[in-house]
Amino acid sequence: xxxxxxxxxxxxxxxxxxxxxxxxxxxxxxxxxxxxxxxxxxxxxxxxxxxxxxxxxxxxxxxxxxxxxxxxxxxxxxxxxxxxxxxxxxxxxxxxxxxxxxxxxxxxxxxxxxxxxxxxxxxxxxxxxxxxxxxxxxxxxxxxxxxxxxxxxxxxxxxxxxxxxxxxxxxxxxxxxxxxxxxxxxxxxxxxxxxxxxxxxxxxxxxxxxxxxxxxxxxxxxxxxxxxxxxxxxxxxxxxxxxxxxxxxxxxxxxxxxxxxxxxxxxxxxxxxxxxxxxxxxxxxxxxxxxxxxxxxxxxxxxxxxxxxxxxxxxxxxxxxxxxxxxxxxxxxxxxxxxxxxxxxxxxxxxxxxxxxxxxxxxxxxxxxxxxxxxxxxxxxxxxxxxxxxxxxxxxxxxxxxxxxxxxxxxxxxxxxxxxxxxxxxxxxxxxxxxxxxxxxxxxxxxxxxxxxxxxxxxxxxxxxxxxxxxxxxxxxxxxxxxxxxxxxxxxxxxxxxxxxxxxxxxxxxxxxxxxxxxxxxxxxxxxxxxxxxxxxxxxxxxxxxxxxxxxxxxxxxxxxxxxxxxxxxxxxxxxxxxxxxxxxxxxxxxxxxxxxxxxxxxxxxxxxxxxxxxxxxxxxxxxxxxxxxxxxxxxxxxxxxxxxxxxxxxxxxxxxxxxxxxxxxxxxxxxxxxxxxxxxxxxxxxxxxxxxxxxxxxxxxxxxxxxxxxxxx
Numbered sequence: 001x002x003x004x005x006x007x008x009x010x011x012x013x014x015x016x017x018x019x020x021x022x023x024x025x026x027x028x029x030x031x032x033x034x035x036x037x038x039x040x041x042x043x044x045x046x047x048x049x050x051x052x053x054x055x056x057x058x059x060x061x062x063x064x065x066x067x068x069x070x071x072x073x074x075x076x077x078x079x080x081x082x083x084x085x086x087x088x089x090x091x092x093x094x095x096x097x098x099x100x101x102x103x104x105x106x107x108x109x110x111x112x113x114x115x116x117x118x119x120x121x122x123x124x125x126x127x128x129x130x131x132x133x134x135x136x137x138x139x140x141x142x143x144x145x146x147x148x149x150x151x152x153x154x155x156x157x158x159x160x161x162x163x164x165x166x167x168x169x170x171x172x173x174x175x176x177x178x179x180x181x182x183x184x185x186x187x188x189x190x191x192x193x194x195x196x197x198x199x200x201x202x203x204x205x206x207x208x209x210x211x212x213x214x215x216x217x218x219x220x221x222x223x224x225x226x227x228x229x230x231x232x233x234x235x236x237x238x239x240x241x242x243x244x245x246x247x248x249x250x251x252x253x254x255x256x257x258x259x260x261x262x263x264x265x266x267x268x269x270x271x272x273x274x275x276x277x278x279x280x281x282x283x284x285x286x287x288x289x290x291x292x293x294x295x296x297x298x299x300x301x302x303x304x305x306x307x308x309x310x311x312x313x314x315x316x317x318x319x320x321x322x323x324x325x326x327x328x329x330x331x332x333x334x335x336x337x338x339x340x341x342x343x344x345x346x347x348x349x350x351x352x353x354x355x356x357x358x359x360x361x362x363x364x365x366x367x368x369x370x371x372x373x374x375x376x377x378x379x380x381x382x383x384x385x386x387x388x389x390x391x392x393x394x395x396x397x398x399x400x401x402x403x404x405x406x407x408x409x410x411x412x413x414x415x416x417x418x419x420x421x422x423x424x425x426x427x428x429x430x431x432x433x434x435x436x437x438x439x440x441x442x443x444x445x446x447x448x449x450x451x452x453x454x455x456x457x458x459x460x461x462x463x464x465x466x467x468x469x470x471x472x473x474x475x476x477x478x479x480x481x482x483x484x485x486x487x488x489x490x491x492x493x494x495x496x497x498x499x500x501x502x503x504x505x506x507x508x509x510x511x512x513x514x515x516x517x518x519x520x521x522x523x524x525x526x527x528x529x530x531x532x533x534x535x536x537x538x539x540x541x542x543x544x545x546x547x548x549x550x551x552x553x554x555x556x557x558x559x560x561x562x563x564x565x566x567x568x569x570x571x572x573x574x575x576x577x578x579x580x581x582x583x584x585x586x587x588x589x590x591x592x593x594x595x596x597x598x599x600x601x602x603x604x605x606x607x608x609x610x611x612x613x614x615x616x617x618x619x620x621x622x623x624x625x626x627x628x629x630x631x632x633x634x635x636x637x638x639x640x641x642x643x644x645x646x647x648x649x650x651x652x653x654x655x656x657x658x659x660x661x662x663x664x665x666x667x668x669x670x671x672x673x674x675x676x677x678x679x680x681x682x683x684x685x686x687x688x689x690x691x692x693x694x695x696x697x698x699x700x701x702x703x704x705x706x707x708x709x710x711x712x713x714x
Contacts, residue, residue, distance in 0.1 A: 063233070063662050068607040069702055073678050074111075075609070076100060076659045088701035091691075092681035095653035105659055107385025108374075113658035113677065118537050119518040122409075126516060127394050129408055139404035139471055143397050149481040150393040156481060157366045161252050163482045164361060167192055168253045171353045177343045180350065185313035191493065194218070194356030195314055196274070196337060201499035204327045205294045208525040208578035211499040213320050215302055215311075215328045217278045221271055221355075224671060226280035228272045233666050239268075241380040242359065248372050249358050252365075267355040270348035273340050277333040281671050285618045287569050287593075290580060293329040302326035305334035309341040319493075322500040363396070364481055382661030400488055402514045403468040409516055410464050414533065422462040422531050422541075425550075429559040430455060432636050436628075436714055442595075447588040454566055454576040454583075459506075459528040463536060464515045467507040469495065520558055522565035524574035529562040539654070548644050551633045552651035560629030567628070567714060568621040569596055592713070596620050599711045603683070608669050608676060609662075619675040624713050626675075627684045631712065634690055645694040653681040687711055 071078045073093045081101060085094040093100075105112045129135065130147045149155075161168075171193070174180055184195045198216040221242050222228060227235030243264050250260035283289060299321060303312030305328055315321060328334070341349070362373045374386045386392075398405045437451050474491045476484045506526055513521065515532040518540075522529050535541065540553050565571045572592070575581045584592070600616030603623065607613050630652065637643045656677040660668075668676060675683070685691040686705040697703050 063610055063666075066607065066609050068605075070606075070678060070682055072609050072665065072676065073097075073100060074658050074660050074665055074676060075662060076104075087695040088697050088703050090678075090682065091649070091685055091695070091703055092653050092656065092678040095650045095681070096657040099654070099657045100659055103659060105384065105661065106387075108383065108387030108391070110381050110383050110664040111658060111660035114539050114655060115518045115535075115658075118535065118540060121537060122516050122518070122534050123391065123394055125413060126398070126405060126409055127390050129412060130394065130397065135408060135411075137408075139401075139407045142404045142471060142474060142476060143401055143408060145476045146401055146484055147393050147397050149476070149479075149484055150396050151389055152481070153367045153389075156364075157368075159480055159482075160366050161249075161361070163480060164358075164365070165253065168354070168357060171350060171357060174346070174350050174353075177341070177346055177349075180346070180353070181310050181313075183353075185310050185317050187317045190314060190317040191489070192357075193353055196309065196341075197311065197314065197334075199315065199318070199320055201320070201496050203504055203525050204296065204325070205290060205580035206296060206325075209504055210324070211502050211504060212296070212324055213302075213315075213322070213326045213500055215315075215326055217330050217333050218274070220275055220278065221268065222275075224281045225275040225278040226282065228275035232670065233663075234670050237380045237663055237667075241376050243268075244376050244379075245362055245373060246355055246359055248376075249362060249369060250354070252369070253358065263351045263354055266348045266351035270340070270345065270352050274333070274337070277330065277336045279330065282615070282618060285621075285673060290570075290573060293327070294580065295328045295331055296325040297328060299323075299326060302328050305331045306338050306341075308338040309334065319497045320500065324501045361482070363392075364485060381663045398514055398516060400485065401471070401474075404471050404474075406464070406510075406515055407468055410533070414464060418533075418536055419463040421543075422536065422554075423460050425554050426460045426462065426529060426531060426559050428636070429555055429563060429632060430458060430460075432555075432632050433560070433563050435635060436632060440714060442591050443588050444585055447584055450576070450583050451567060454527065455563070457527055457576040458563065458566065459526060461509045461528050461530040463531070463533040465508060465510050467505070469508065469511065520562050522562045522571060523578075524566065524571045525578045527566065527574070527576055527578050529559065531558060531562070546647070547640055548637075548648040549651045551636050552648050553655060555636050556629045556633035556652055557655045558629075560632040561625045562629075563632070564625040564628035564714070565621070568624045570621050595711070595713050596624065599623060599713070602709070602711060603675070603679075606679060606683075608665065612666070612669060614669065614675065614679065618670075619673055622674045623680070623683060626680050627687055627711065628714050630684045630688065631714070634688055637690075645690050649685055649691055649694055652685070656681045683711075 065078065066072075067078070070090045071093065073079050073090070073096065079093065079097060079100050083093070083097065085097050087094040103112055109116065129140075130144060132140075133144070167189075170183060170189070174183065183189050183193055196218055198218055200214060201211045202214050203210075204212045204214065220228075222235045222238045224234065227238070231239075243261075246264050247257060247260040250263065251257060255263065279289070279292075283292075299315070303315065305311060311334060362369055370392075374383075377383045378385075387395075434452055434455055437448055437455060440448055443451070471491075473494070474488060476487060479487065504526070509523075509526070509528060509530060510532065513519070513530075513532075515534055517532065517534045520529070520531045520535055535558065540558065545553070566574075572584070573580060573582065575583050582589075600620050603614045603616030603619060605613070633648075633652075637645070637648060658677045665676060668674065674680070682703065686703060687710045691697065692704075695703075699706070
């Protein structure tokens with residue numbers, strides 16, 4: 001039985017997440033987002049559970065108090081009708097107080113923002129398309145069929161976990177390490193179970209034109225490996241949620257509650273050992289991370305990273321054998337795996353297999369389990385209520401069948417006119433950025449000239465691609481939901497295997513990211529900015545926006561932000577053709593790092609709440625992008641007679657309006673490359689004279705930053 005988790009095989013390749021910058025914080029997870037929550041196990045009504053959720057909310061509000069130099073206004077409990085606002089004190093709150101007070105986090109969400117509003121608008125359009133029986137074609141039939149399977153609670157309740165029982169029983173029957181190895185390496189079961197490794201075909205670092213095989217470490221129950229050595233609130237939330245979810249589900253497979261608790265504890269103890277050799281979130285945001293993971297080798301050398309653990313046999317049984325390079329991100333992990341993949345650890349290994357087998361199915365079995373999941377998300381992540389079944393189903397459709405859903409959406413809502421307008425706006429921002437680079441005073445002519453060459457080589461991708469992955473091999477007729485997931489997973493694996501050693505198809509530029517999301521991204525592996533249709537709506541884009549609104553949104557917040565990723569701490573490590581190559585002089589690199597370091601030091605002084613500070617080194621790439629995008633838009637504004645700077649800055653601040661639960665804020669603070677949204681307003685505007693002049697900000701005001709302390713990077 002292939003797990004639904006395998007449908008994310010393509011996105012588990014390390015490069016997919018590392019090489020895509022996003023212009024805004026991604027849309028919030030909802031309790032109904034079953035495919036995401038289950039596949040990756042990432043951030044995720046009895047009177048008792050309602051009471052627990054209320055207690056958690058109050059606790060979160062208490063933890064969220066404080067903040068320096070600005071209150072964290074994303075936590076609504078920190079803002080009341082009596083809160084005095086002043087643009088000189090807290091510009092984000094000044095621009096967004098009314099929105100904060102007028103909005104609440106909807107049922108089933110842990111945060112709400114303009115990104116979420118626009119995302120829900122597109123989502124509602126898609127949900128209507130799923131009901132439209134008149135739309136013809138294979139992709140329309142696929143998404144309608146899958147959607148109906150998700151909504152068929154009667155069939156799902158009847159089946160329960162029966163389709164999964166045989167796979168579970170095979171783990172229970174394990175008696176020795178040899179039995180485990182057989183499960184992990186048998187061609188019939190190699191994709192059915194957790195096998196201590198993630199792998200797949202994708203673009204590496206050294207050749208952006210060719211797909212290689214990437215061999216990476218596995219996902220963790222607590223998400224961040226640092227949580228295993230020093231637990232924070234983030235780790236507590238994930239530990240409690242996943243343990244309770246597993247204990248509940250394991251009893252459906254025949255375990256007692258005590259047995260399930262013991263099983264989880266053994267699994268967690270073993271995973272704690274694994275986590276000691278897996279990069280943490282902070283590690284992954286470090287400037288030298290690419291160097292650390294860029295370990296290309298042959299199949300034989302990659303296989304030799306483990307001598308006891310059957311890495312070679314797993315790759316062989318999976319079909320990932322070819323003559324090209326393998327990028328092994330963490331060789332030390334596989335060496336260490338040899339030390340603990342032993343007979344004496346058999347019970348712990350077996351327990352980890354059981355936990356990882358059961359957890360991904362919490363949204364794809366019966367209604368009782370789905371409701372329990374929502375109850376636990378409310379308890380641990382502060383979510384109130386649940387999304388509708390229809391929204392839950394759509395979230396699973398777009399996650400499992402992204403290409404088909406996007407094709408159906410574009411056929412209905414795609415616009416060549418809007419596509420062309422966005423392309424023109426992108427080019428206008430690029431032309432302005434060229435001026436900024438040309439006038440740069442700290443970089444050498446050599447670096448400036450190459451930066452301009454890279455800028456001129458940027459490919460603009462607007463709205464949506466013309467080409468998606470072929471879905472004709474997927475057939476969902478006469479099957480259950482779990483069988484449908486298996487068929488989709490098999491198709492994705494077969495297609496991914498075909499990519500090994502093949503040239504990258506640049507026409508499929510949105511592969512791995514749904515263009516229905518309210519987002520945008522820069523891809524250093526092909527030096528492209530990608531402004532997708534999901535963000536092309538109110539309040540970010542419309543045909544009747546004033547020049548001030550257009551420049552604040554598209555000029556600064558979207559296109560300007562994305563272009564700057566080509567020159568931030570990560571993007572600057574790639575050349576104009578997308579090769580991982582150092583094109584900096586030592587002196588220029590030192591000056592650049594000095595400027596980024598100054599920014600990190602400043603960001604480190606900001607207190608989000610309590611004793612929790614910002615982590616500058618985690619968020620500097622996105623803050624550089626925010627500030628440089630604003631710098632670019634202000635250059636554009638300087639050419640417009642009678643430009644209303646107050647209107648411009650207020651619109652810019654309003655782009656970042658959001659509210660969130662404490663758990664969501666804490667997760668973003670510690671795990672996300674994007675700064676908390678209120679700082680994405682206040683820190684960038686502090687850097688520019690135009691803001692000080694527009695709102696008469698002077699020394700002594702809370703928004704004031706002395707000229708010598710300002711943080712212009714480019």
